[in-house]
Amino acid sequence: MNASVYNLIFYFLIILSIIGLVSFIAADPVSLIIQVAIGGLVIGLGVLLYKRFINHQSNKNNESAAYRKAVKQSKKRLKSAHKSRAARNSNLKVIRSQQNKRPSSVTKRKNHGHLTVIDGKKNKKKKRMLF
The missing domain is CATH 1.20.5 (Single alpha-helices involved in coiled-coils or other helix-helix interfaces)
Structure with a gap:
């Protein structure tokens, strides 16, 4: 099927849902508000439970x-x-002889003592929900 056919079906479903929503509001607006509130509570409870138990605390x-x-x-x-x-850096200074000095061509290795490796989630698989 062509992409334009899918677009027509999509827009047709959107128009039908808008018509149904308007007729539902006209017939019984209070029940619509109650259904929206219950749906919000269910979604909020689901998010809360997900963050509380499933999210890897x-x-x-x-x-x-x-x-x-x-x-x-x-x-x-x-x-x-x-x-x-x-x-x-105390007051007493030690004078080194020329024999102990390294040649200037040899570069000193820098000590990166301020850097530390922290183990992360290298080999852990992500838990994904399947729908």
Whole structure:
């Protein structure tokens, strides 16, 4: 079938639903309001139950616990780095001999101590609802 035929069927159904809604409002507006309110309550209850039970609260807690642990480790690392810097910058300075110095062509490896890997949802499958 052609796309225009599908469009005609779609618009025909929309027009029929508008006619039915107008006639329902004219016949009994109070029952329409009650049905809309009940439908809203059922949908709201469904969303509430979904967020409460099906939505993975435990995963969120595990991830936030892993994040808090990583922050604690980072703070500890920064504190120890700060203490070691303070010890190096004391009034007593050590003069190194030329033999201990590395050639300037060798690049020093940077220490990225402030970066921490946090385990995420790598291998976990998403639970999807089938309709």
